[in-house]
Amino acid sequence: MTSDRSGRRPLRRLMALLRPHRSAFLSAVAATVVGQVATVGTAVATAWLAGQVLAGRAVAGLDLDGPARWVLLALAVGVTVVAVATWWEMLVAHDLAYRVLADLRVVVYDRLRRIVPARDRPERSGDLATTAMTDVESLEWLYAHVIAQTIGAGMVLVGGSAALAAIRPDLLLVLLPAALLVLTVPWWWKRTADRQGEELRTRGAALGADVVDLLQGLPELTAAGALDRRRAELGAATAKLTALSRRTAGRAGREVAATDLLVSLAGAGALLIIALDPAGVPPQWVPVVLVLTGTVLAPAAAVAGTLQQAGSLRAAVSRILDVLDTPDTVPAAPATVARTPVSRPGEPVVTLTGVRFGYRPGRPVLDGIDLRVHRGETVALVGRSGGGKSTVVALLQRFFDPDAGRIDLLGTDLRAVPDEQLRRRVAVVGQDVQIFAGTLRENVGLAVPDAPDAALRSALTTARAVDLLDRPGRWGAVIGERGARLSGGERARLAVARALAVGADLLVLDEAVANLDAHTERALHEALAVGAADRATVVVAHRPSAILRADRVVVLDSGRVVADGPPGALLAAGGPLADLLTVGDQDDRSDR
Numbered sequence: 001m002t003s004d005r006s007g008r009r010p011l012r013r014l015m016a017l018l019r020p021h022r023s024a025f026l027s028a029v030a031a032t033v034v035g036q037v038a039t040v041g042t043a044v045a046t047a048w049l050a051g052q053v054l055a056g057r058a059v060a061g062l063d064l065d066g067p068a069r070w071v072l073l074a075l076a077v078g079v080t081v082v083a084v085a086t087w088w089e090m091l092v093a094h095d096l097a098y099r100v101l102a103d104l105r106v107v108v109y110d111r112l113r114r115i116v117p118a119r120d121r122p123e124r125s126g127d128l129a130t131t132a133m134t135d136v137e138s139l140e141w142l143y144a145h146v147i148a149q150t151i152g153a154g155m156v157l158v159g160g161s162a163a164l165a166a167i168r169p170d171l172l173l174v175l176l177p178a179a180l181l182v183l184t185v186p187w188w189w190k191r192t193a194d195r196q197g198e199e200l201r202t203r204g205a206a207l208g209a210d211v212v213d214l215l216q217g218l219p220e221l222t223a224a225g226a227l228d229r230r231r232a233e234l235g236a237a238t239a240k241l242t243a244l245s246r247r248t249a250g251r252a253g254r255e256v257a258a259t260d261l262l263v264s265l266a267g268a269g270a271l272l273i274i275a276l277d278p279a280g281v282p283p284q285w286v287p288v289v290l291v292l293t294g295t296v297l298a299p300a301a302a303v304a305g306t307l308q309q310a311g312s313l314r315a316a317v318s319r320i321l322d323v324l325d326t327p328d329t330v331p332a333a334p335a336t337v338a339r340t341p342v343s344r345p346g347e348p349v350v351t352l353t354g355v356r357f358g359y360r361p362g363r364p365v366l367d368g369i370d371l372r373v374h375r376g377e378t379v380a381l382v383g384r385s386g387g388g389k390s391t392v393v394a395l396l397q398r399f400f401d402p403d404a405g406r407i408d409l410l411g412t413d414l415r416a417v418p419d420e421q422l423r424r425r426v427a428v429v430g431q432d433v434q435i436f437a438g439t440l441r442e443n444v445g446l447a448v449p450d451a452p453d454a455a456l457r458s459a460l461t462t463a464r465a466v467d468l469l470d471r472p473g474r475w476g477a478v479i480g481e482r483g484a485r486l487s488g489g490e491r492a493r494l495a496v497a498r499a500l501a502v503g504a505d506l507l508v509l510d511e512a513v514a515n516l517d518a519h520t521e522r523a524l525h526e527a528l529a530v531g532a533a534d535r536a537t538v539v540v541a542h543r544p545s546a547i548l549r550a551d552r553v554v555v556l557d558s559g560r561v562v563a564d565g566p567p568g569a570l571l572a573a574g575g576p577l578a579d580l581l582t583v584g585d586q587d588d589r590s591d592r
């Protein structure tokens with residue numbers, strides 16, 4: 001996926017996502033600051049008490065003098081506040097993160113809807129799925145564990161520095177450089193972290209896609225005896241990922257060690273300053289100084305620790321922004337000029353005029369197609385494999401716009417038809433029927449979820465699929481992931497019913513009946529003919545039975561229409577259709 005990465009301002013865009021959740025964000029910051037301040041406060045109070053004991057000013061038990069009693073009380077309150085604030089912070093910070101991620105997921109899915117299918121996208125679907133799910137998920141860490149905590153760490157650092165300066169200003173000579181260095185630790189190995197993060201993401205996505213491939217293709221891989229080889233390849237990819245994770249953990253460990261070392265050095269530095277001039281700090285305050293130096297740096301060290309994952313995060317953010325910044329495959333129909341397509345008597349439902357289209361520049365797949373389909377007409381689109389039939393179907397759904405020429409739906413340029421209108425006017429049963437995990441009703445009523453059962457039943461009846469209702473559970477029958485509990489023919493008939501339920505003006509069947517036995521296919525075509533008067537029907541077909549049943553046959557060859565007319569007339573003329581069917585007959589005979 002290529003995109004101009006300049007001027008993307010990732011941080012600003014990530015922060016902008018917090019805007020609708022301002023109050024949740026402020027709660028998260030408040031909880032973090034209260035928790036961190038209470039932690040420092042209890043540690044300092046404990047150190048102060050220890051100092052008092054060391055100086056012989058306080059005794060154990062309740063016989064403490066005045067200030068010690070109050071400090072003990074503050075300590076008890078502080079410990080309670082730390083516990084409550086930690087719980088509160090966990091709650092509000094994660095609530096905030098999940099709200100932001102929910103928003104982002106909607107934005108990413110919406111973008112995916114507008115950029116998939118792309119003309120020439122090299123990534124596999126597993127990569128896009130990773131972006132949609134894992135990359136967005138990884139931002140949870142940023143919103144739940146970094147932003148509010150960084151603000152809290154900054155406040156603790158400023159407040160703690162002021163307190164140390166009040167005790168002895170030259171302690172800042174140790175604290176401030178140490179704080180700066182601690183906060184820069186995540187940048188010491190930034191290049192390595194970025195490379196590892198990018199590699200972890202890429203390898204993880206590839207492995208995810210491979211696993212999906214393997215699971216989906218399990219029957220084919222087993223039948224081809226290729227399962228062991230694929231398993232070995234997966235094993236090798238997993239081993240590489242493990243080695244990379246080990247190197248990443250090693251680098252993260254170095255960062256933790258460096259941070260801990262800096263905090264310890266700061267404590268030692270503070271001790272040295274006190275030792276060089278003991279009169280500057282009263283002995284009972286020495287524990288306070290040492291503890292304050294360590295605890296003031298602790299939140300900054302924690303932030304530096306969480307930033308170990310910054311490399312992976314940067315890679316994830318970059319991929320999310322790639323998706324967000326990819327231009328639409330087809331521009332959305334402008335709402336202001338969009339017209340509702342209207343059917344006028346005698347006007348074709350769909351017209352292609354001089355349509356040219358190619359997936360890659362300079363390699364046209366359609367090279368000036370003219371085609372009209374009227375209401376009540378069934379047109380069979382035929383031609384050699386790779387001739388561009390499915391590409392015509394893709395253009396009819398406006399997955400792509402023509403490079404030249406135009407397509408009109410009921411007299412309106414397809415580019416001006418709003419998406420939601422288009423989906424109701426054009427129904428397509430594709431080559432690869434997608435059945436979704438869920439119930440029979442959800443699948444039949446996919447495009448019309450509010451349709452009454454009677455309408456869906458009628459669609460099932462027409463599609464010769466009403467027997468699916470005989471299953472236990474009837475409408476609620478679960479048909480398995482990708483329709484795993486259905487036969488190929490049942491899946492095809494269900495998909496036809498789903499398209500019929502839409503009541504579209506244009507019904508396109510792209511080799512949808514290839515899985516049906518001859519008897520069911522004939523019955524289906526007869527049933528479709530009953531409702532065909534109300535719509536235009538385009539059938540992409542290879543089988544002579546489907547071709548000869550059409551009112552008109554349009555033959556595509558090398559991206560052009562080379563014959564167009566009633567099947568009988570075309571066959572009698574002995575042109576391209578006769579050639580195609582003759583080759584088909586010979587193929588059929590040689591198969592036998």
Ligand SMILES: Nc1ncnc2c1ncn2[C@@H]1O[C@H](COP(=O)(O)OP(=O)(O)OP(=O)(O)O)[C@@H](O)[C@H]1O
Binds near residue numbers: 119385386387388392
């Ligand atoms: N997404 C794509 N990216 C690049 N090229 C594509 C894409 N889809 C199809 N093509 C190419 O476009 C040409 C036409 O393909 P299309 O699927 O439209 O043919 P078809 O007539 O439907 O073939 P078949 O009868 O085998 O289904 C082929 O050369 C194919 O390789």
